[in-house]
Amino acid sequence: MSALPALPDEPPDAMEMRSSRPILEAVGLTKRFGAFTALDDVTIALQPGEFHALLGENGAGKSTLVKCILGYYQPDAGAVVLDGREVAIASPRDARRLGLGMVYQHFTLVPAMSVLENLVMAGATVPRVVDWRTERRRLAAFMETMPLRVPLDVAVDRLSAGERQKTEILKQLYLGSRVLVLDEPTSVLTPNEAEEVLSFLRARASETGMAVLLITHKFSEVTRFCDRVSVLRKGRPAGAGKVADLTVEDMARMMIGERELAEAPARAASVAAPPVLRLRKLAAGHAGTRGAIAIDHLEVAPGEIVGIAGISGNGQTTLVEVLSGQTPAEGGVLEVGGEPYRASRAEAQARKVRCLPEEPLRNACVGRMSVSENLAFRTFDHNAAGAPIRLLDRKRMRGEAERLITAYSVKTQSPASPIATLSGGNVQRAVLARELQGETDLLVVANPCFGLDFGAVADIRAQLMAARNRGTAVLLVSEDLDEVIALSDRIFVLFEGRIVMETRGGASADPFAIGRAMAGHV
């Protein structure tokens, strides 16, 4: 949000001055899942000291590629070459021993252990008896050299999302990773934290010769931090080059080919009407603890999008859990359509309330069940006319699933595939497809575009605006401030569980004022 500071002195292609032999090459990697080829003859080379972006739409094969390199999957063809020599990487442990590290989108730290314990225990070889005094001294000395700060003795579950992400990165540096793969590392960071982390890693790569492979959906991160880019489309190489020689449009075209993108419908004028959702003095969670909420007053009317802006951990999750029936409210008023609401499945059905929670694979799907079954969660127990049925109508379920898969461009091998085998972005599309079916009076969405490629972001924002224009009341809870501003009619800022600011959305919103309120400065 603030003006971006200058990049480190070294020019982007400084790595060309160094040895031209790549640290790491993945050559002709192919990976099949049954009859489906997720990765087809992909080659990528990382030079010492370079920051290399890996781009591709959801399901393009980015995670599969890095999982093949890091020993999570065994490729069906191709080789991984390290310092000019082919290496066998049978497991993630082998990768770690070779100095190949990864920072995932989800956290891999042990929540109950301290930062110190996590970093020491992550070592490739942990002695049977740990000399904690020596380990602490060594780690403290290492931390002294790091501009990223996290407290060593605090349990990881007490850290903010940003601190956890920094701990994951510090862990990899402490382990001495020479190649670092970052899977959308900034998705849980505030704009300032993202800037801090990427600037630091960029400088570190230039200084030490470490190569960084950055998986991202944000073009601004590519143009600002990366030297080169490789693009995948449908599992195949779709282009590569120096970032300095490419425009954002060039990279976008490589990703999507000739396809055209959805255009967001214009915001229709709204008509004054009584609110669909009404909260008064709503409390949930243990007062005074992280994540607890105490919301004085919040209303969402038909045909409006109300955005809840806030840094992760300020009560958004609890709010969505209360509205989706996962956490009970401890006091106050929660009404939908003018009546008290407890968010049971029957009530949600009757009042036409739909919800897209955070982490939909965990919170809104059963991973081992098929895409078709997951898409039918709302409808499997009644027929097309809405009457209850006793026997599952599998034919209708499959037909409906095929319709939704096409309408929402969900990439799946078949409606019968377990939903857990879909890429993250495609799970998100599938759940949104399910939740937007039929008439919806209230739609609660949490971080709807998290992890989505730019084409999917355009599709989903268009769907949300269309739902609003049809008269649905939409509560949009998002950590992406740009998204909240672009979509919302009104914005509320949540800080430590309370609404600390209300303002208009759209072009008249002041992102700096909202950003200050998000940080508690009002």
Ligand SMILES: Nc1ncnc2c1ncn2[C@@H]1O[C@H](COP(=O)(O)OP(=O)(O)OP(=O)(O)O)[C@@H](O)[C@H]1O
């Ligand atoms: N274990 C698996 N079994 C079957 N299919 C899989 C498996 N893992 C991945 N796939 C399929 O392989 C394709 C590539 O998935 P991958 O996760 O590599 O995509 P991605 O580019 O990382 O996407 P995203 O940006 O959404 O994370 C997808 O169509 C996915 O459904």
